[in-house]
Amino acid sequence: GESVGLHLPTLSVQEGDNSIINCAYSNSASDYFIWYKQESGKGPQFIIDIRSNMDKRQGQRVTVLLNKTVKHLSLQIAATQPGDSAVYFCAETPLLNDYKLSFGAGTTVTVRA
Amino acid sequence: DAGITQSPRHKVTETGTPVTLRCHQTENHRYMYWYRQDPGHGLRLIHYSYGVKDTDKGEVSDGYSVSRSKTEDFLLTLESATSSQTSVYFCAIRSGVRGGRDSHLFGSPLHFGNGTRLTVT
Numbered sequence: 001g002e003s004v005g006l007h008l009p010t011l012s013v014q015e016g017d018n019s020i021i022n023c024a025y026s027n028s029a030s031d032y033f034i035w036y037k038q039e040s041g042k043g044p045q046f047i048i049d050i051r052s053n054m055d056k057r058q059g060q061r062v063t064v065l066l067n068k069t070v071k072h073l074s075l076q077i078a079a080t081q082p083g084d085s086a087v088y089f090c091a092e093t094p095l096l097n098d099y100k101l102s103f104g105a106g107t108t109v110t111v112r113a
Numbered sequence: 114d115a116g117i118t119q120s121p122r123h124k125v126t127e128t129g130t131p132v133t134l135r136c137h138q139t140e141n142h143r144y145m146y147w148y149r150q151d152p153g154h155g156l157r158l159i160h161y162s163y164g165v166k167d168t169d170k171g172e173v174s175d176g177y178s179v180s181r182s183k184t185e186d187f188l189l190t191l192e193s194a195t196s197s198q199t200s201v202y203f204c205a206i207r208s209g210v211r212g213g214r215d216s217h218l219f220g221s222p223l224h225f226g227n228g229t230r231l232t233v234t
Binding site for chain 1: 155161171
């Protein structure tokens with residue numbers, strides 16, 4: 001079946017370095033993609049989103065890249081800080097069913113001081 | 114927290130008992146969702162609502178029912194709790210209109226509450 005998944009379950013990053021979190025999806029109809037951050041004991045928090053007619057979108061210290069050819073999504077975090085330690089999820093939805101997001105299992109990012 | 118309150122935050126109940134979880138929003142958003150989160154499974158959609166008294170099933174709806182009698186409240190009921198329903202339950206809300214390639218819709222991601230941790234013993 002089609003699914004959304006992240007390449008690595010964990011990522012350890014030195015404070016100040018850039019982080020790259022990857023996500024692969026298999027649904028060729030996926031049209032809208034979202035990255036969420038979840039801290040312990042809290043609900044997922046929206047970070048940034050991108051539509052399929054874009055290949056890059058930037059936010060504050062974050063950049064999302066979309067490669068539809070290989071069905072790959074990535075989240076780049078610049079100058080990673082201790083507060084970036086969390087679980088990161090990608091989510092996708094196809095055009096015709098766009099309010100039913102499918103989530104990946106998550107990547108746990110740990111920032112080393 | 115995008116004006117979302119989930120109650121209770123924690124609950125322990127026994128197998129076979131009914132349980133109702135509440136989600137209250139102050140954003141007047143049309144769409145409301147219930148997800149469960151389990152290790153290894155990520156977030157899975159249970160039920161969602163696209164308006165007052167308008168609800169539909171998600172991918173893991175068996176054993177759950179929902180009701181939405183007011184815009185601001187979305188209730189999730191476990192009719193007869195089982196141990197497999199031990200999980201963390203998240204409510205989410207979303208603004209926008211339904212259907213079609215609508216830029217307003219794609220600019221309205223889900224916003225989540227802080228969850229209810231339910232343990233069924």
